[in-house]
Amino acid sequence: MTRFNRVRAKARSRSDSRSPGNSRPRGKPQEEPEQKPRQNQKYAERARLRAIRKAEENAKRMPEINLQMVAQDAMEKYGFEHKLSLVVNAKANAHDGFTIKKVGATLPDLRHLLWSSIDSYYSHDLDQIEYCERGQRREILVKVAIADVDAFAPKGSILDGHAQANATSVYPGKESYPMLPEQLSGDLSAFPMDCDRLAIVVEFAVLPRGNVRFGKIYRAYVRNKSELSSGDVAAWLEGADAEAMQETLEELPELAEQIKLQEEASLRLSNFRAEAAEAPVMVDKTLGLCVTEKDKAKLIVENFMVCANKGMLALLETARFSPIRRVVAMPKDWYGIVEAANELGVTLPSDPDGHALAEFLSREKKESPEAFSELSAKISKLLGPGEYALFDRREPVEYFCIADEDYLVGTAPNQRYMDLVFQRLVKAAAAHTPVPYSKAELVELAAWCTERENAAKKVERTVKFAGTHEMP
Numbered sequence: 001m002t003r004f005n006r007v008r009a010k011a012r013s014r015s016d017s018r019s020p021g022n023s024r025p026r027g028k029p030q031e032e033p034e035q036k037p038r039q040n041q042k043y044a045e046r047a048r049l050r051a052i053r054k055a056e057e058n059a060k061r062m063p064e065i066n067l068q069m070v071a072q073d074a075m076e077k078y079g080f081e082h083k084l085s086l087v088v089n090a091k092a093n094a095h096d097g098f099t100i101k102k103v104g105a106t107l108p109d110l111r112h113l114l115w116s117s118i119d120s121y122y123s124h125d126l127d128q129i130e131y132c133e134r135g136q137r138r139e140i141l142v143k144v145a146i147a148d149v150d151a152f153a154p155k156g157s158i159l160d161g162h163a164q165a166n167a168t169s170v171y172p173g174k175e176s177y178p179m180l181p182e183q184l185s186g187d188l189s190a191f192p193m194d195c196d197r198l199a200i201v202v203e204f205a206v207l208p209r210g211n212v213r214f215g216k217i218y219r220a221y222v223r224n225k226s227e228l229s230s231g232d233v234a235a236w237l238e239g240a241d242a243e244a245m246q247e248t249l250e251e252l253p254e255l256a257e258q259i260k261l262q263e264e265a266s267l268r269l270s271n272f273r274a275e276a277a278e279a280p281v282m283v284d285k286t287l288g289l290c291v292t293e294k295d296k297a298k299l300i301v302e303n304f305m306v307c308a309n310k311g312m313l314a315l316l317e318t319a320r321f322s323p324i325r326r327v328v329a330m331p332k333d334w335y336g337i338v339e340a341a342n343e344l345g346v347t348l349p350s351d352p353d354g355h356a357l358a359e360f361l362s363r364e365k366k367e368s369p370e371a372f373s374e375l376s377a378k379i380s381k382l383l384g385p386g387e388y389a390l391f392d393r394r395e396p397v398e399y400f401c402i403a404d405e406d407y408l409v410g411t412a413p414n415q416r417y418m419d420l421v422f423q424r425l426v427k428a429a430a431a432h433t434p435v436p437y438s439k440a441e442l443v444e445l446a447a448w449c450t451e452r453e454n455a456a457k458k459v460e461r462t463v464k465f466a467g468t469h470e471m472p
Contacts, residue, residue, distance in 0.1 A: 067463055071172040074462040078455040080166050082177050088162045092181035095152055095188050103151060103198055104221035110201065111223040114258050115145065117191055118297050121229040124186040125169065125178060125414045129199075129224050130304055132261045139213075140206045140265040144308040145199035145222050149189045149413040150424050153180060155436055160420075164445075167417040167452035172463035178414070185414040191224040198222075200423060200430075202308040206265045210272025214311040217430050226255055233297035237263055262300050269303040306407040312426050319429035322392045322439060324422055324446055326409055327399040332384030340378055354401050380404040388418055388446035392439060418449040 075082040115129040127147050135141040153159035163179050170177040178185040191197055199222045203215030235241035249256050316323045334352045341348045346360050365372045386403030410422040424436045
């Protein structure tokens with residue numbers, strides 16, 4: 001073997017000994033160096049920011065969702081008409097201010113009173129305006145004017161048929177679909193500011209203790225002197241923003257005293273509703289829930305609507321008319337109600353029991369009056385919104401309890417068809433004319449309006465989920 005071959009063989013054997021399979025540690029094995037802890041938070045934050053940037057880039061690439069198209073598709077899916085026919089539009093345009101003046105000349109003229117409305121800043125279909133004045137023996141006399149929609153869409157007319165088809169206004173988002181054409185619900189049959197309008201006036205007196213004495217109900221000629229935003233009124237009443245109504249009060253200085261008087265009447269009514277714990281446990285299946293608004297402005301409207309509804313129901317009962325009311329046939333979530341009672345140390349039956357629930361609520365009202373409003377709101381939600389039903393004392397219907405939203409019936413005829421039907425009953429009772437509907441018609445309309453209002457909520461949910469990129 002030459003010297004070159006010996007060197008080559010030696011190098012080859014050396015490389016073989018260094019291969020992974022033949023490697024052997026020489027001397028004392030070395031300890032592996034300790035690894036420095038990774039900065040997990042730093043890397044996680046970087047990953048989070050990358051994910052956000054990627055999501056933003058993907059969102060830019062995605063086509064923008066047309067919520068108006070989504071709303072119209074949902075309206076069609078659930079059986080609503082979102083377009084006005086030529087005939088309906090022509091009938092709505094046929095009404096003008098001359099119609100109002102002609103009818104208003106035959107009615108009591110209350111346009112000189114300081115009427116005002118409290119509603120959302122964006123609301124146009126104003127159904128109610130209010131006015132208060134002081135009476136004898138510290139009473140506060142209240143007048144609630146409800147828009148006379150029946151004067152423009154009488155029973156059997158083309159406009160009435162259009163309103164009945166949808167049976168409710170739908171508010172799926174920024175776009176709204178009124179039950180009646182905008183020419184009526186947003187103008188002639190509503191209460192825009194400084195415009196003469198037709199109304200149904202409900203009178204009642206709020207006594208010092210907060211109990212109510214009902215007065216007359218009649219048609220009248222009125223004018224809304226001020227459209228007030230509920231947010232501005234609440235901020236002004238609570239002292240959170242003294243300038244919220246500065247411009248309005250500069251134009252109408254006497255409006256400040258009027259709003260304060262309305263708040264005083266509302267406070268009396270709220271206290272009476274909250275302290276009425278000595279009443280029977282369950283009268284006419286009314287649970288005695290006391291769900292009150294914390295917003296002072298909205299509370300004024302709520303309390304006045306409760307009294308107006310009760311006054312109209314009293315008139316229908318006197319005239320022996322069968323009214324439509326909102327009832328809960330069966331609780332939406334009785335198990336949830338049982339759980340709510342268990343949290344307060346009370347055991348309710350496993351099956352729905354109205355009397356047991358009423359006794360529980362009556363006890364809680366006496367023992368924890370401050371927390372009763374919150375409990376009432378929780379129970380009301382678990383009971384559900386209820387459904388419309390005809391109240392015929394000769395043929396009573398079976399139901400669990402009166403719905404908490406029952407007081408709304410009859411107060412928004414521009415927005416709900418059942419309120420328009422209710423208004424026709426009230427007008428007939430006040431004028432001592434025959435009832436305009438048969439019982440069979442009222443039963444059919446109650447079922448139809450319940451179904452339509454439930455469908456409207458589905459439309460609103462569909463658009464809401466589409467707007468937030470969520471699935472229903």
